[in-house]
Amino acid sequence: MRTQVGIVGAGPAGLTLAQLLRAEGVESVVLEARSRDYVEHRIRAGVLEQGTVDTLVGAGAGERLRREGIVHHGIGLQFGGERHRVPLSQLTGGAAIVIYGQTEIVKDLIAIRLDAGDPLHFEVEDVAVHDVESDRPRITYVHEGRPQELECDLVAGCDGFHGVCREAIPAAVLTEFWREYPYGWLGVLAHAAPAHGEVVYCNTERGFALLSLRSPEVSRLYLQCRPDEDVGEWPDERIWEELEARVAVPGYTLNRGPIAEKGVTGMRSYVAEPMRHGRLFLAGDAAHIVPPTGAKGLNLAISDVTLLAEAIADWHRGGKAALLDAYSDACLRRVWRAEHFSWWMTSMLHRPPDADPFDLQLQQSQLRYVVQSEAQARSLAENYVGVAGAAALTAPGARTPA
Ligand code: FAD
Numbered sequence: 001m002r003t004q005v006g007i008v009g010a011g012p013a014g015l016t017l018a019q020l021l022r023a024e025g026v027e028s029v030v031l032e033a034r035s036r037d038y039v040e041h042r043i044r045a046g047v048l049e050q051g052t053v054d055t056l057v058g059a060g061a062g063e064r065l066r067r068e069g070i071v072h073h074g075i076g077l078q079f080g081g082e083r084h085r086v087p088l089s090q091l092t093g094g095a096a097i098v099i100y101g102q103t104e105i106v107k108d109l110i111a112i113r114l115d116a117g118d119p120l121h122f123e124v125e126d127v128a129v130h131d132v133e134s135d136r137p138r139i140t141y142v143h144e145g146r147p148q149e150l151e152c153d154l155v156a157g158c159d160g161f162h163g164v165c166r167e168a169i170p171a172a173v174l175t176e177f178w179r180e181y182p183y184g185w186l187g188v189l190a191h192a193a194p195a196h197g198e199v200v201y202c203n204t205e206r207g208f209a210l211l212s213l214r215s216p217e218v219s220r221l222y223l224q225c226r227p228d229e230d231v232g233e234w235p236d237e238r239i240w241e242e243l244e245a246r247v248a249v250p251g252y253t254l255n256r257g258p259i260a261e262k263g264v265t266g267m268r269s270y271v272a273e274p275m276r277h278g279r280l281f282l283a284g285d286a287a288h289i290v291p292p293t294g295a296k297g298l299n300l301a302i303s304d305v306t307l308l309a310e311a312i313a314d315w316h317r318g319g320k321a322a323l324l325d326a327y328s329d330a331c332l333r334r335v336w337r338a339e340h341f342s343w344w345m346t347s348m349l350h351r352p353p354d355a356d357p358f359d360l361q362l363q364q365s366q367l368r369y370v371v372q373s374e375a376q377a378r379s380l381a382e383n384y385v386g387v388a389g390a391a392a393l394t395a396p397g398a399r400t401p402a
C-alpha cells in the first residue's frame, strides 16, 4: 500500500492534520491503536484559543463548534478567599477563548473523515516506523490480524506522549527536556449546571481547584491531588465537599449533580528537539507535554499541524522544502512560550506538598501582582488566549523560511 502522508495517531493532532491535508489535495492514511469508541470518549481539554478555532473552522470541522462552543472573554483567579477577574478580551484587543470539549472535536473530525470514505483504521497493533532517513519511509502494523506495510512520502508522528514515532529518532540526534511536578489533577465531569460564568483557577490552602464547564448543564471540575492518587479514595460525596471547601467565596454556591466521569492525571513538562528527523515529523503531545494549568496542550497540537499541513502542501505543490525545513524551529518557538507559561501558572497556583512558608508568600505576592498590575494581567491574558504564542512564531530571531 502507498500513500502520500502516513499519520500515526487519531487524536486531535492526527485527525486535524488529515483534514487539513485533504483540503490541500494531499492523501493520507490515519492509523490509531485504540477503538473509535475509546478515542471519542477520552475526556480531556476544553479551552480553545481563537487560532485553534480558526484552524478547525478552516478545515471544515467548525459547524458544531460554532453552534455549541461557548465564547468566554475572561477568566477568574481566586486566592486569599477572594475571586478576581482577568478580562482577557479587554487586555488583548478583543481576543477570546472558546469552551468546547476535545472529545467533541475528535467526534466531529472522525465523522467527517469516515463520511468522506478516507482511510482511518482503528485498533491497529504493532505499529513501527522504518527508513525515515530515506526517500521511502514505511509504516508496518497489524490490522484485523493481518500484517500490513504502508509506503509513504512522509510520516507524521501524532501518536501522543506514549507513542512509538519519537523512538524512530536516534538518541544521538534527540535532546529531551523534562520537569516532573509533585501534583496530580482529579478531573470530574458532572451533570450539574455551572454556577460560575467563566473558568476559575483557585489557589487555596487545601490545594488548587479549577472550575470549568462544557455546556449550560455540564460542569468540568478539577482538584489538586497526588500524582499517584487512587481515584477510589474519592467517592462523590468527598469530591463535592472538597470542592466546596476550596472554591467557596461569599455569594457563590457550587451546584451538585451526578458525576459521570472521574480520573487522575499526573503532570509533567517535556520537550523533544528537533521535531523532525529525515521524513518523520512529530506533532502535538508526541513532541511536547505541558502541565494542564495553562490549557495549552491541545492548542499546541493544533498549531503544530497547521504549520505542518502548510509545509507539506507547499512541498507537494512545487517540491519546495523550505517550510518543511523550518517546521521544527517554528513550532519550538511557540512550544517554549507555552512551556514557560504552563510552568508559571502551575507554580503560582498549586500547593507544594511540603510547602515552604517563603515559597507560599512568593505565590501570594505574585497573584496579587497579577490582579493589581495591568501589565502583569496583560501578560497572563496574552499567553492564555494564545497571542503571545503566535507572536513567538515571528519574533526577532525566529527562523522563518527563506
Ligand atoms: P493524543 O490526544 O494523545 O492523541 C494521540 C493518539 O495516538 C491517541 O489516540 C493514541 O491512542 C494514539 N496512539 C498512541 N500510540 C499509538 C501507536 N503506537 N499507534 C497508533 N496510534 C497510537 N490541552 C488544552 O489545550 N487545553 C486544555 O484545557 C487541556 N486540558 C487537559 C486536561 C487533562 C485532564 C489532560 C489529560 C490534558 C489536557 N490538555 C489540555 C492536553 C490535551 O488533551 C493534549 O495536549 C492533546 O490531547 C494532544 O493531542 P495529540 O493528538 O497530540 O495527542
Ligand code: DHB
Pocket (backbone or CB within 6 Å): 044, 045, 046, 047, 199, 210, 212, 213, 220, 292, 293, 294, 295
Ligand atoms: C480545562 C482544562 C484545563 O487544563 C484548563 O486549564 C482549563 C479548563 C477544561 O477541561 O475545561
